[in-house]
Amino acid sequence: MNAFEPASAGRRNFLRKSALASGGLVLGFYLNGTTNAAEQVAKPSAAPGAEFRPSAFIRIGRDGIVTLISKQPEIGQGIKTSLPAVIAEELEVSWKDVRIVQGDLDPAYGRQSAGGSTSTPTNYDEFRRLGATARAMLIDAAAQTWKVPAAECFAADSAVHHRPSKRKLGYGQLVDKAATLPVPEAKTVALKDPKDFKLLGKRISGVDNHAVVTGKPLFGIDTKLPGMLYAVYEKSPVFGGKVKRVNLDAIKALPGVKDAFVIEGTDDLRGLLPGVAILADSTWAAFSARKQLQVEWDEGRFGGQSWAGFVAQAKALAKKPGTTQLRKDGDVNAALAGAAKTVEADYTYPFISHASFEPQNCTAWFRDGALELWAPTQNPAAGQDLVAATLGLPKEKITLHITRSGGGFGRRLSADYIVEAAAIAQRVGAPVKLTWSREDDLRHDHFRAGGFHFLRGGTDARGKLIAWHNHFVTFANPVTRDGKTTLQTGSGGSLSGDEFPGRWIDNCHLEQTAIECGVPMGPWRAPGSNVFAWVFHSFIDELAHAAGRDPLEFRLEILGDKAIVSGTGERGVPYDVSRMRRVLLDVADKAGWGKKKLPKGQGQGIAFHFSHRGYIAQVAEVTVGKDGSLKLDRVVVSTDIGAQIVNLSGAENQVEGSIVDGLGTLMFPEINIERGRAVQGNFNDYPLIRISDAPAKIEVHFVKTDYPVTGLGEPAFPPLAPAVCNAIFAATGKRVRQLPLSRTDLRWG
Structure with a gap:
């Protein structure tokens, strides 16, 4: 893997490889806003360790570890912890047995956006049903293994227990059998009474807390890829201004600079604005070269506003x-x-301004007619849409990996920094990491x-x-x-x-x-x-x-x-x-x-x-x-x-x-x-x-x-x-x- 590559970056490969490595039960559903999650659970595969379908949200390994996919962007609001906890509650899995993986942009996940305080209300009921469905299947698997009525069994602490005999089977021991069972209908799956909740309503430490305080590479600005170039993008100080003349030859001759060029951009104030891109072998070289830029701007019709x-x-x-x-x-x-x-x-x-502590950034890699992006975004689909419309790429040719964001407050619902990185990368045969300066962030905010x-x-x-x-x-x-x-x-x-x-x-x-x-x-x-x-x-x-x-x-x-x-x-x-x-x-x-x-x-x-x-x-x-x-x-x-x-x-x-x-x-x-x-x-x-x-x-x-x-x-x-x-x-x-x-x-x- 790359120095920074979320486990979900190749979601299908991740699920396939991890299932084959340890064997397991994979449950998934499509969140389309019209069907209950329990009704959306894919049919389990009869092959032990196989996945239900590529949109899986739950994977239970033979080792008893439960891997949950977190589909919503994490911007510090704690959704990467709270939504998986909803599944875990109904699944009756011990929190210590849970591992959470950030999901990338995928239509199979449904709406993936962190904005408007909507993540919890739009997913809470669906995620409860998903966890309850998985629990019901595991109970059925244990009951059939013991040849006892399912009503005599209950799930708790990552295991199914048989009341009369006091026997129990851990979830890891049940995945092969559960993978062969039909999915129960939604109306037959009972949700827990909230008075019996063991996890929800309690204090749960953020799943990334230790990684954050110890400086692990979680954020977009931490992204590193082999052979990566570092970019800055100079835009007109006047909103909507365009480049008239610039000293590109002098910039290209500076130490560490690999290229410099003008991007014509569009008239969309929240899209790809015109500007000058500089690529270098380090962020320092790119920022240093930027100080030598001499740009004459056509300031347009907003230059007189105050x-x-x-x-x-x-x-x-x-x-x-x-x-x-x-x-x-x-x-x-x-x-x-x-x-x-x-x-x-x-x-x-x-x-x-939003003034989030992590300035806007995005890493882009254009190769073989396809574009791969790593971005701290609140609205990945909007980023994909803007890039597709601006650069003329089919959306299926754009892969977007969601990184953790160092603050958002609504700023990362926009995708201007994503389309800038994409437009620069389209001109370069290497991965490109675009980093905004603090001045960029404050003066070119939305x-x-x-x-x-x-x-x-x-x-x-x-x-x-x-x-x-x-x-x-x-x-x-x-x-x-x-x-x-x-x-x-x-x-x-x-x-x-x-x-x-x-x-x-x-x-x-x-x-x-x-x-x-x-x-x-x-x-x-x-x-x-x-x-x-x-x-x-x-x-x-x-x-x-x-x-x-x-x-x-x-x-x-x-x-x-x-x-x-x-x-x-x-x-x-x-x-x-x-x-x-x-x-x-x-x-x-x-x-x-x-x-x-x-x-x-x-x-x-x-x-x-x-x-x-x-x-x-x-x-x-x-x-x-x-x-x-x-x-x-x-x-x-x-x-x-x-x-x-x-x-x-x-x-x-x-x-x-x-x-x-x-x-x-x-x-x-x-x-x-x-x-x-x-x-x-x-x-x-x-x-x-x-x-x-x-x-x-x-x-x-x-x-x-x-x-x-x-x-x-x-x-x-x-x-x-x-x-x-x-x-x-x-x-x-x-x-x-x-x-x-x-x-x-x-x-x-």
């Missing part, structure tokens, strides 16, 4: 009707005219969309919210398809007419206007929700204080008592008010909301949000010094993500990580745009949160309900910023209406 210009445009557009009317209920103007209290406020947030919210609200004499108006000014990129150019808003840059609190207010007007820009935008952790929650719950807090109401009581009144609020909802899911009320009341109780009078400079803030199927409420407690210094003393979180926590350690880690990430995103990052280019380039001018800034205490509470299991990588992120900003107001009387927080002077006294 953040200051966008701000001026937004203010002018806010005075006009929105170009898209999202919701118009009642008469907002009349309600505001008759309101006892009215509040107007403008909220602004900038473009920001950024979180910036935005402007121009808000008006009013309450009646009893302090009830009666009017809400939001004119949202967002950003859109020009997109050309089939010769026609249209504007497409950035991911998370489009407001839904059903967004809270729109459906709850009789007089509500939501409208949107888009500014055309050349800044490429893409999904960023909890798209849309990550900023909408801050805007809406900060403004709700303003209205509560203007009306002299307790912020918790005010929110509960807005939610009302109706169990379900109709409408399309987030991701097509109706908004369950009862679930949100439950977590809101729970977090208030756990945090001791309003139980004690705090001195000036200390405050509590509360917020909630429904995001990615999860219902989350948070209370933040802060101390703000007279000099404006901020300390987040405590965050209390109440979460409702359904009936089952898969991995308690992983779940707590996801919530705690969301809190820290949410605080860091609130405090520091911004990408300024000047002359059509991103200004910030490295962590010296794009600071991230440090240990000294982190919350002193985070308390995580899970409210267990009888609803389907959901993900947790994103839902806990959105409420943090408004909870903290509302706490800052309670402590200082200063309202934060602009991000990042570093732009607001918090000094008081």
Whole structure:
């Protein structure tokens, strides 16, 4: 094998060789979203050690080792541990007997994407059935071996036990017999009662933890192949710019440089941008040669754009009707005219980068008309599709190996770095490893969309919210398809007419206007929700204080008592008010909301949000010094993500990580745009949160309900910023209406 080659890189060869080496039972199914996993299990082969079919997810060897294929990309969210644990639970296999192998891109695996907190909810039930089916077959194999009724047998700890005789057979002893049995029908396979779970809901250490902390080659940037060349790719600092002239001959003469050439690229801001490729015998040689590049760029039509210009445009557009009317209920103007209290406020947030610690990279090898790729990707199918469309290759000629990612947060759902590596490799008869610099990563990101919210609200004499108006000014990129150019808003840059609190207010007007820009935008952790929650719950807090109401009581009144609020909802899911009320009341109780009078400079803030199927409420407690210094003393979180926590350690880690990430995103990052280019380039001018800034205490509470299991990588992120900003107001009387927080002077006294 190569120095870095996942065992799943040749999936069919891996399964074939490992089965022949030790003998075993291989179970597989096609996840097509329409058939139960148990019904999709392939027919077992009568030949001992043979595989069911190439899409196998489970292999049990004669040595008793159970190998599980993890199909989803691992980006630090723990899915490589949690989903196999679901199979292992139903299979009744001891976790110490489990080995997990990362699967590569293969249509037989179904959807392979790490985004939108969808991996758990879309696979949980299917994976349970797969494990249960394998368990049932092993029990049948043991019963037939002993010539006893299967009802007298049960599975536990990687073995089948016979109750009356106390006999047992390990799974490894049963694989030959099990491989000859028919697959039971799905309706005949019993799932375990969750009260009998031995693994799920417990603490499970990440399967890669030891390898990560000891520096084993797991990540895309660790990839090494024989004869590999190292590449860098210089793009226009202005988004969409093209190469006019470049000193290629001088670059080719530099030490270690093997080649340098121009790639014309496309007009797709999120695809293969035009640029200059340099290939060398080491990353250092490639990076060093890049410093000698002299490129004259045609900067195109976005060279005059700036953040200051966008701000001026937004203010002018806010005075006009929105170009898209999202919701118009009642008469907002009349309600505001008759309101006892009215509040107007403008909220602004900038473009920001994903800033994952592992910069974008991809290794590509083009040979014999086929392309092989190694990439830390969240969406491998999108990478394959983009490469196929851009380079004119059939998809069946593109093999993509999924490596572990050093962070993603939505950035690796895009595939620009993959198509760059592929385009370079197509020109070279050797493996090519493309590595982005930190400056590439920050300045050529697909950024979180910036935005402007121009808000008006009013309450009646009893302090009830009666009017809400939001004119949202967002950003859109020009997109050309089939010769026609249209504007497409950035991911998370489009407001839904059903967004809270729109459906709850009789007089509500939501409208949107888009500014055309050349800044490429893409999904960023909890798209849309990550900023909408801050805007809406900060403004709700303003209205509560203007009306002299307790912020918790005010929110509960807005939610009302109706169990379900109709409408399309987030991701097509109706908004369950009862679930949100439950977590809101729970977090208030756990945090001791309003139980004690705090001195000036200390405050509590509360917020909630429904995001990615999860219902989350948070209370933040802060101390703000007279000099404006901020300390987040405590965050209390109440979460409702359904009936089952898969991995308690992983779940707590996801919530705690969301809190820290949410605080860091609130405090520091911004990408300024000047002359059509991103200004910030490295962590010296794009600071991230440090240990000294982190919350002193985070308390995580899970409210267990009888609803389907959901993900947790994103839902806990959105409420943090408004909870903290509302706490800052309670402590200082200063309202934060602009991000990042570093732009607001918090000094008081």
